Amino acid sequence: MAQPLRTWAVAAALLAFTTAAVVWWLGGPAGLGAGDTHQPPVGAIAAATSAQVQPSPAQGADNSFFARRRAIATDGSADPLLVHGLRDTLEALLMEAGDASDPAVLKQRLAALVNQHFPATLATRALALAERYVDYRVALGSLRAPQDLTDPRALRDALEARHKVRLQFFDDAEYDALFAREADLDRYTLARLEIERNTQLSPEQRAQALQAADNELSAERRAERSAATEHMAAAAQTAAFNTSNADERTRYAARSAQYGPAAARAMAQLDREEQHWNQRLDQYSQARTQQGEGPGLQQLRQQLFSPEEQQRIDAALALRRLSAGASGS
Template identity: 35%
Template sequence: MRGVAVTLGAIALVAVGAGWLALGPSAVDAPRTTAPAAATTAVAPLSPAPRPPATAAAPDALLTSDLIALFDQVLAEAQADSKATLMARAPALLAKHLREDWRVRALGLLERYVDMQEALRTLQPPAANDPAFLRRSLEAREAVRRQYFAPEEIEGLFGDQIRQDQFMAEKMELLSNPGLTPEQRAAALAQSEQAWLSPAQREVRKDAVAHLDVMRQTEALQARGASPQERFAARSEAYGYEVARGLATLDQETQEWNARLDRYASAPESEQARLRETLFNESERLRLSGALAMRSAAAPKPAR
């Protein structure tokens, strides 16, 4: 389906359990630094604590989450079957992304990162919907980190991830607390989000929540057979004119795509080869089989 530029997106904020062969986002030549913002929380924190005040000493430019993403990229590119092979290939791979005066230090950090990831693999992963177990898992992960990295290295390399984990742990605790009213729970969640997440992370979370809200509203509109005019009015009231207009365009493109799929699927096999070329462009033809398979899987099964 061809996309429409709207202001909504989705991302998962949980950062727990990762094998040392995981592939991270593309790294940049010089890892970015983000000035931490002030925050406090009443919950006993893991290390690091909520974001340090902006008046703290300038952070080390090498020690950022971007370096961890680069390490994950190097691990994937090295295709090594042992640590010795990895460390032999790593200098050349790091040299493609890091300036020269950072490479020796980064190589040492990479070796400790690999050792830490191997140790983390021995931990039991967090259980779903068990806040107490998640807390214990996060504490165990933090204890492993301390074995391989100094406090300032943990803050720079893993601080954002740890704060996201803390937020998710608090969120699970609040959602499972039967003693809170909906209003109290919402206020506590907002306070926890403010304490643990950076402005950029809060913006990502807001977009993710908005994306889910749009999906739920669209499903409800479809279920009651709302007209295009009714959809536009409901969306415009909830999300504004521009988003409603983008979603209306997406609805139209989806309807047009489904119509072409219907025509192709219902045509005789002798006609499908010609329709494949005339109804779909090159990129659409690449996903045609998958789209038809999904439609088939979603179709209601006849009752026996």
């Protein structure tokens, strides 16, 4: 069963994190590090921002975070492990494993959980990758956060340093699967920040530079960004409806006026699917609390959810716990 409303929520969250110019620091997969390089933006952006950020001649560009990378194939990787969404799965796995000050303890927990997140044919490789992902996150902890997260130069250094750490733990194919989409948007966001902060630009130059930044994004990334913006507004409206317990008639009237009758009917169907999804999650979560892991819970999992949905259960429950913790703090 499709779950577009959840997709909207995820897209909105990703856009918020990316637009914050990678404000996360080790608190999540988009955490930053501090570095010591100063590379210019790529392509047409460089002309608009070169007065503000000068490259370091001692630093090569081939392995720089800001160097052009090969285009990522849109039809996916032939490797069934290295697919889009891999990092989300690893983060969900870490979240389910819980806090552990000792990486060795955390890796032991991952070994016990990996089969719940990956098929048996990929479990061994997935565990090895997850263990390196733990080491990567530990290495990020040795980086110092920028003192001013609104300073483009500090953010540029941080992105470069984080990139270097990633290259220490992952090969090119793994890097692309884990980080390529985020990296494209990080570069774009930083470029916009640099343009906005460049006082030497006239309004016309700034507009041209911002357009150039948009052009640096691939068509796929631009479509994702555009869709995320639209979905964020729709998701915010749906969240407001849920908070106020708005009935179907109220929702339809508002959505029809804003998006048209056809879209309003589609959103109503999504509301019903979302409600059904949450009801099944509630049933599964309660059963796991009462009886723990075992054959009975696995049978219930298969009864309640499609194979595709089963891959999202643990991440959805982890997100629930995270949201509950945030609202209780």
